[in-house]
Amino acid sequence: MVSTPLLEAAELISRERVAPGFWCLGFRSPEIARRARPAHYVAIDLPGTFSVRLPLGIWTARDDTFTLLFREWGERTTRLACIADHEPLSIIGPLGNEFSLPDTGKRAVIVAGGIGVVPFWLLVRELLAAKVRTTVVLGARSKHMLVGVDELRALGADVKICTDDGSAGTRATALDLARELAPPDVFYGCGPPPLLRALSEHANAAGIPCQISMEETFGCSMGTCWGCVVPIRRGSPQAVGYPHASDEKREYDFARVCVDGTVFWSREILWNR
Amino acid sequence: MVSTPLLEAAELISRERVAPGFWCLGFRSPEIARRARPAHYVAIDLPGTFSVRLPLGIWTARDDTFTLLFREWGERTTRLACIADHEPLSIIGPLGNEFSLPDTGKRAVIVAGGIGVVPFWLLVRELLAAKVRTTVVLGARSKHMLVGVDELRALGADVKICTDDGSAGTRATALDLARELAPPDVFYGCGPPPLLRALSEHANAAGIPCQISMEETFGCSMGTCWGCVVPIRRGSPQAVGYPHASDEKREYDFARVCVDGTVFWSREILWNR
Amino acid sequence: MMGAGDDDALDLSVELGSLRLRNPIIAASGCYNRGAEFGRIMDVAAYGAVTLKSVTREPRLGNEMPRLLSTPGGLLNAIGLQGPGIAYFLEHEAPKLAAVPSAVIASVAGFSVAEFAEVASRMDGIPGIVAIELDVSCPNVDAEGACFAEDPASTAAVVEAVKARVTKVPVIAKLTPNVSDIKPVARAAEAAGADALSLINSLRGMSVDVDRARPWLANRSGGLTGPAIRPVGVYHVWEAATAVKIPIIGMGGIETGRDALEYLMAGATAISIGTANFRDPLAPLHVGETIAAELRKRSFTRVRSLTGMANPGFAGARA
């Protein structure tokens, strides 16, 4: 289901540097917090910049507050990290579709790479509430880039960690670790494209349903600019295609990550086109 | 005398909103603080903006700290107002020439309009130390734009205030008020150009030496771009002219406000060219 | 939310040829469409008109990813005119236009004079479409790929061909800033019968992904928009306003009311907001309020009094 977003003022209520270059900021923004569903994101207007809104996934949400967990990439994330208490922040959200849940009693494996952990706090909370047996496999380049572990464990999730350099948990990729687990009823993935692609291929080959939260460069964050599209299987329910152009032999259509996603079924994504 | 500037990291140590839209920020920046002379300014690189450095006058300076007193105008001053404690700030300073002082026992009248009060804390301190009898006349549009009065009075200065709308002090312009005082041995002025021009004309007509701290839009703040020039009397010691171009009949040369000023003698400035 | 035109004492209406808009604030092509998306969080009626995404004859899938990049003060885009083509547009999109609470300006793009004429004529008279804008910034395949809008004669050819077949609504020629002098192009469009000009379209630019040693955008180069280009837009509007009598829609980096006033005073009759929607969807409301405040401050009653105010060479009708 696609969200009904709104434009809301947000008040900064907490700021924590969770790792070098990684921040967790808390905001009071009642309506957005209340509507947040797993995989929803917000689009933030940074005061004092001349940029389009910054899209960031919603990490935790409780009552009338939510948190964002992000890395300092460039202009906007750096600016957000040092936003002052009294600066007004305008936020649009929640945006995007959401993960769908399996039935009670099923098993889910979540595969997250680095900051790709963000959509999974809300998802884990839902899964556990729905009595889905859930394992989170969290990978990162090294210990210092592994964020969110404590919060997920605090929800009661079974969290396995790994790093490329072995500085924390197993020395492996998240997918390696996930492959060692008993095949689940559903996979969820978020993180760097190579990880998502490998996960998709693994799930597709094993015939396991798999939902991927994708990322692209956004312009409008609202579905109007067509800047954020990904190629998906032609005729997929999420595709925004032109069915009449039937003379063409192409197998793909485009979907907008910002409003048709961010969540897509791994079978629909055409990594190879 | 022109300053020898340096590039120094500054650490924010205090922030106060002194009036709506007016801020006073304190910085630890030992070398700049120590070298600061009356009318010196600094040039600040604002993180997260894509702008040239922001020039701001030095307000107070004590030991290894100095303060800036400024109004929120646009991008850079707004950004500075909400700079976070941990943000690194690179400052070049002190920049510019300085006011010269009269002999002990003389009388000085300082005329400042609004935020034009900035260069006068350091000057008043020097004048009082040199036993020059000093009166500061401070004008503003209204009460809420009158800043710096308490700090000047704390130095022991005789401060007279006035506003355009009578909301504080006399209802008059700073120049009106200054004209009512006994003619001093020297005038000092800083503020909006119309005030400076009127003050200059009054001082010149009365034959009283008058030093004006000027403002222009700056580019480099270092004397290299020629963006900040003002026309001054040809052959003036501060002029950066081309004496060989003697065939021209022009009466003026240009001086760079950023390094040849900001202080000029009122007689040298060609308001009318 | 209150539209900018609701202030009784002020006349914010403007005329673009035979078209009258209730206020001079327009959504730019490709950045807002008919408001279906942004309308979820703001009132589309804040716009005096909205401009649709440019439509071509054939469906187009557009460029590969990535299509967007943030740059200092700007946005670089290479969407590649993704769109369903005119047939699909007429069948599925056009019927929705009557419900849009603002005037709707259609936009046509093409790669030959004939394509422009055909697509524009099929738009003419569609209920809800009050004007047709010609996005002549595409390469002209009939002329070895040079861009129409970079050449006065090609621009005139497009406008002339369209005007010969479009009779019910005004035709707006949208010009590119990628020229040394916009005046000859503006004059050529006017002479060919354009009822108004839109400028500027995006500025050509590119960026290199240093880590991969290849262009950031899949299409290599793209169009630069947003506040970074505002001085370029104001300059071209000022120049064009000294060269033609037809009204000009000014755009390029408008975010605030003061930005809009710059364009109006330089010589624009109306203004468009593009990229700023991606930051502040309430921009048209704020712009409307600031324009109204400026009129009151100057004791003006009509927004048209601002047009060309700062431009001594302004050649247009001040109305």
Next chain:
Amino acid sequence: MMGAGDDDALDLSVELGSLRLRNPIIAASGCYNRGAEFGRIMDVAAYGAVTLKSVTREPRLGNEMPRLLSTPGGLLNAIGLQGPGIAYFLEHEAPKLAAVPSAVIASVAGFSVAEFAEVASRMDGIPGIVAIELDVSCPNVDAEGACFAEDPASTAAVVEAVKARVTKVPVIAKLTPNVSDIKPVARAAEAAGADALSLINSLRGMSVDVDRARPWLANRSGGLTGPAIRPVGVYHVWEAATAVKIPIIGMGGIETGRDALEYLMAGATAISIGTANFRDPLAPLHVGETIAAELRKRSFTRVRSLTGMANPGFAGARA
């Protein structure tokens, strides 16, 4: 402070015609001069070369105030070539050049072909001047005020006339981005004998002071520089690099090493830093460090290996 060329294992030197610079980082004309001012707070030797402010035949007082305005991501300037003229320059400025701890490139501006040839020939052979750059962005008074650099033939005429009289140092033609296609201009300059190209000069722009309803700059329009124009600069360098074999000095909005790498990979042999000096006078040091780090990361030993890396159409010599 360590110059970028001090790393033993790396060869940061580049060649611009017969001129060899110890590193590819140059200070842009009008933004740094010979470093007398910025040298008070940084080491001028960080620059492989510094370009002087453009010199004209006669002394020029330049434009009225204001001459500068900050714009989003950019700076708008209209200095108006203030300067003492060639005679004063030769008498008072030239003798100071030998003491500059970097190579010095002189810049010549003019309003006629004859003026360029005269001023440039008087610079030729002055001790300390290693190259002469031609700022052909001025209006050509012999041709009704059109700007030299907007026209391939006028650009060629200037270069040809200068090359006929300048024999001791390489001549660099500095091109403007205010054209639809830079390739014909670049080719014309090359054919006329230019030893290298510099691009881009500033982009034409203007801004209106809304309160006073008049242009902000006394000169009305000005040149837009700084990060806002970087995508435009990279685009033009990329294009020119597909059209000519002579080396290109890339500039426009370079602030960081990554910005410089964009230009190098697009096809520039060297890069210039202009407006960024006004923000971060240590920029040349940071740029040098980043370039060196990039070379190490790629296991390259020479900076020339980066030139044109991202540009499959690169036509120059990779050396």
